[in-house]
Amino acid sequence: TVRGDILSGIYDRFLDRAKRKQLGEFYTPPSVARYIIRRVGIDRKSRILDPACGSGTFLVEALRELVGQDLDRGVAEFNDVTAILERLAGNDLNTFSGVLNHIQLLWQILSLKRDIEQHGFPDIRVTSKVNSLVFPDQFARLERFGEIDAPEYTAVIGNPPYVRAERS
Numbered sequence: 393t394v395r396g397d398i399l400s401g402i403y404d405r406f407l408d409r410a411k412r413k414q415l416g417e418f419y420t421p422p423s424v425a426r427y428i429i430r431r432v433g434i435d436r437k438s439r440i441l442d443p444a445c446g447s448g449t450f451l452v453e454a455l456r457e458l459v460g461q462d463l464d465r466g467v468a469e470f471n472d473v474t475a476i477l478e479r480l481a482g483n484d485l486n487t488f489s490g491v492l493n494h495i496q497l498l499w500q501i502l503s504l505k506r507d508i509e510q511h512g513f514p515d516i517r518v519t520s521k522v523n524s525l526v527f528p529d530q531f532a533r534l535e536r537f538g539e540i541d542a543p544e545y546t547a548v549i550g551n552p553p554y555v556r557a558e559r560s
Contacts, residue, residue, distance in 0.1 A: 420551040425453040432547045442550035445482030448493030450550045455500055463503055470507035474514040481517040481540040490520030
């Protein structure tokens with residue numbers, strides 16, 4: 393059983409500190425992400441974006457906030473969980489972080505193994521290689537990031553990258 397964000401701390405520990413600083417990558421403890429998510433006041437109908445999601449702490453904690461107890465008790469319905477996942481979106485400049493985010497979100501729902509075997513893994517709306525701090529050009533709209541870069545969110549949450557614009 394995997395609960396919560398377990399890979400971010402490992403990623404943070406083993407990625408070179410100088411490289412993390414250069415990229416503006418800083419680990420947000422899950423307790424801080426949970427606090428922010430609860431203060432924002434999301435519910436199961438909320439659409440949530442983390443435009444600099446890293447390895448997924450905020451998105452994992454949002455999923456846990458919305459359906460974590462049902463998953464833990466074994467009463468979560470596959471359709472309900474996939475509906476929540478469809479309303480979570482993220483992006484990170486670092487491809488490896490985006491992959492970790494996918495893995496972490498999918499780990500949260502492995503208790504739904506039979507449904508996953510029958511229906512396949514749900515779509516995870518997390519992209520990478522896009523700098524979400526700059527205005528995208530017309531071609532970016534044609535890529536996956538264009539699907540999630542829309543004014544449809546109830547909450548934009550996360551820990552922004554700490555980089556100066558001139559380094560971008």
